[in-house]
Amino acid sequence: SQQGEEDPQALSIQEGENATMNCSYKTSINNLQWYRQNSGRGLVHLILIRSNEREKHSGRLRVTLDTSKKSSSLLITASRAADTASYFCATDARSTLTFGKGTMLLVSP
Amino acid sequence: KAGVTQTPRYLIKTRGQQVTLSCSPISGHRSVSWYQQTPGQGLQFLFEYFSETQRNKGNFPGRFSGRQFSNSRSEMNVSTLELGDSALYLCASSLETLYNEQFFGPGTRLTVL
Numbered sequence: 245s246q247q248g249e250e251d252p253q254a255l256s257i258q259e260g261e262n263a264t265m266n267c268s269y270k271t272s273i274n275n276l277q278w279y280r281q282n283s284g285r286g287l288v289h290l291i292l293i294r295s296n297e298r299e300k301h302s303g304r305l306r307v308t309l310d311t312s313k314k315s316s317s318l319l320i321t322a323s324r325a326a327d328t329a330s331y332f333c334a335t336d337a338r339s340t341l342t343f344g345k346g347t348m349l350l351v352s353p
Numbered sequence: 354k355a356g357v358t359q360t361p362r363y364l365i366k367t368r369g370q371q372v373t374l375s376c377s378p379i380s381g382h383r384s385v386s387w388y389q390q391t392p393g394q395g396l397q398f399l400f401e402y403f404s405e406t407q408r409n410k411g412n413f414p415g416r417f418s419g420r421q422f423s424n425s426r427s428e429m430n431v432s433t434l435e436l437g438d439s440a441l442y443l444c445a446s447s448l449e450t451l452y453n454e455q456f457f458g459p460g461t462r463l464t465v466l
Contacts (some may be wrong), residue, residue, distance in 0.1 A: 287445075288457070341398050
């Protein structure tokens with residue numbers, strides 16, 4: 245089974261709205277990363293949060309990490325059509341980097 | 354700096370054949386990792402190379418192998434291809450470790466007939 249599981253599997257919103265996607269994992273981690281993948285730019289690193297951090301911001305992105313619940317959330321504020329993509333969390337465990345199945349985000353103009 | 358490049362971009366092979374994919378990392382990056390992406394299994398880690406040595410390995414059969422050269426360029430080989438090997442193969446590079454920010458190439462789309 246996947247170490248990281250994103251929720252929801254798909255999300256459809258209007259431009260300007262906020263989008264929240266969640267990631268749950270099973271084993272202890274050192275870091276958790278979020279990546280975005282779309283047809284135009286491929287897979288791109290968004291943000292990394294370490295296990296001793298609770299929250300991190302980067303532009304319109306806000307990531308939280310709750311190690312007690314083994315979960316993370318990615319918030320995209322004031323979404324744009326260009327944010328349409330699949331979003332993956334990636335966790336380090338057992339000497340591998342494990343990606344979840346992803347959340348497909350559709351932002352409509 | 355130039356990004357991660359992968360060749361070829363598209364490949365069609367038949368069952369039983371073997372294939373070699375190539376990856377050139379960003380200049381100065383010493384860690385190169387390979388991933389397989391399929392609709393059913395998603396993104397799965399194959400292996401990581403650092404300083405010409407395989408440092409980490411995912412849960413794939415021995416038909417999947419790789420190597421890294423002294424200039425950090427990497428190749429991945431799949432022998433005795435199966436239909437299920439049809440996938441997008443992604444290469445990623447980072448400065449020192451796959452556990453930090455990685456830069457991904459555009460991928461090689463492999464189709465096995």
